[in-house]
Amino acid sequence: MTSIEKVAELAGVSTATVSRALAGKPTVAAATRARVLEAAQELGYVVSASASSLASGKTRNVGVVMPFLNRWFFGSVLKGAHRTLADAGYDLTLYHLDSEREGGATEPGDPRRTRLFEEFLQRKRVDALIAVSLEMNDAELESLRRIGKPLVGLGGPLSGVPTLSIDDVAVAKLATEHLVSLGHTRIAHVSGTSTYARDFHLPAHRREGYETALREANITADPRLVRSADFTIAGGYAVTRQLLGDPEVRATAIFAASDEMAFGAMIAARDVGRRVPEDLSVIGIDGHELCEFFGLTTIDQFPEIQGERAASTLLRELEPHTQHHAPENVSLPYELAVRKSTAVAASPA
């Protein structure tokens, strides 16, 4: 085992100096530091994480809790978070709070779920936590608070937790306005649902933005135009089939609360013989990588950047001195990306 002592010996200094040199402390002479670095390099020495943590109280590790692991959006957030953490020398340990129905640790009360909060997150393995789109109850929130580490939420409904989120109302309004500006008046909205109905306000916000845009354009909202699905392609498809199958609806445009649902909508439209965008315009939200492929107009919300932001927010708190090239700005960016799925409304047939 190559410990810090070996390095000290080889460099001809004390272990304290090695520690300081390797940690980049300013109180080490340049020449000494160089010698230490060289010795460490030669021995292939790397500080032991656990020893360092125990002594310093810092783990250089950040936890990320996520409800989904195999969805593009969440993977992208993870990617962004990992990149900025790694660049700062931090590790990322991942906690999956499974939110799928069957067998998943969905409901509070599920043993796996309890164990996550009561055991895994309490063992001081991380310096801080990122909670992505998490819905939890008060006991869980309390147990998060008990770990006494910086915590930032991303897009979730965590009451009392500093949370980064796009302005869902504004985003939805922008999307709807895009359709309005193209002359559409029969605009349907494929809204989202949560796995369990708690106060997951994202769908509500987006619906609010949709309705606001309509109101401002003096278009009367028609409840038959609004349907909910589960954020997936299949969900968007099914709902759109309903929408297009109902002779009373007569929608010329669809605003879906996620890109995946929008893809489903596009496919559904095609399956019933409606051309996109000639007969039906479709717009989504997310900036999914497949938008390019499907030609879907969307509001890009840059999920990777969201992950970066969450991470750099925490880093700034953990290392107040260091310069992180992270923007101070808390509001998350979004951007209308116009592609081929939206066009001027056809004159009423």
Added chain:
Amino acid sequence: MTSIEKVAELAGVSTATVSRALAGKPTVAAATRARVLEAAQELGYVVSASASSLASGKTRNVGVVMPFLNRWFFGSVLKGAHRTLADAGYDLTLYHLDSEREGGATEPGDPRRTRLFEEFLQRKRVDALIAVSLEMNDAELESLRRIGKPLVGLGGPLSGVPTLSIDDVAVAKLATEHLVSLGHTRIAHVSGTSTYARDFHLPAHRREGYETALREANITADPRLVRSADFTIAGGYAVTRQLLGDPEVRATAIFAASDEMAFGAMIAARDVGRRVPEDLSVIGIDGHELCEFFGLTTIDQFPEIQGERAASTLLRELEPHTQHHAPENVSLPYELAVRKSTAVAASPA
């Protein structure tokens, strides 16, 4: 801070006994153990990971290295691995070895990539490593070996590393045989490519299985029927457009090396007016969640189970005594799932 001493005090025993009781060691009287557990519960005590690691040399943490974070397959593997690790009380720390072209740490020599191998993975934060679909050079492999921890590869071309992998040749053969059994003779193959051309033998294996199946069916292979894409929907789409646009090809079926490419193929077919499966049969590999939606026939390779297997293999090595309900079997399961995208070949037009 509630340390082990507080618990010892409350339970009226020494810290040694608390440690043993909490660790489930057999040399603790049942009554004592109960008292300790109760005391720990009451104080909300959880063993400090770093102190425990330092003292015991075990971190109860496994590292997972992946080239992609936002692709369904990799997310699913991650999900499976996380579940079995968590059930065994292990944490999972994630390392992203970015394999996308632009800006990613693709090429060996990239500083981020080097740092991962030389620094992050060396700091003894994990007891073992899972390397998923990783391509690396000798220096990198050597540095992995230097960390001296159990290591298992999943589906990657890691020479000299115990690797779990489906039998790609057999899988491809099975897929092709399915098409053959439906009477197809002009069977195209959409093969995969790697980001950088190293010895990533998965595409080669699958092509080999394809060719073997043809040979055994006395169908002469036609090189014009084989094209490569990058495992994505867009890639599969583009290649299929070529295939169907070439009058010399006359394919009635396509075997794609991944489900995503198969989706692309289905969409391409529809875009050029070919009906699936009436005019063109399509089969993929993976068991992607969207297969159901698209009605794609595929060979399911159960990625979540692959993650589970990789994890339980390591757990067995880390805890030889414990009973893990993991199968001894090293060969990974796969299964033909027939849906609506494959049908009997139309009689030649």
Added chain:
DNA sequence: ACGACTAATGTAAGCGTTTGCGGTGGATTC
């Protein structure tokens, strides 16, 4: 030339567990 600083380094006391070793007392054996 001498005291007062400052910069650089060393000394050693933790950090919170785990675990080898040894001790104690009750049960078992002859």
Added chain:
DNA sequence: GAATCCACCGCAAACGCTTACATTAGTCGT
């Protein structure tokens, strides 16, 4: 009833670092 054994538990020494504090050697001002 002595000898032996065993089940259970406590003592205290690591584990490999970090860091407050002490120490040393220059530097500077006067």
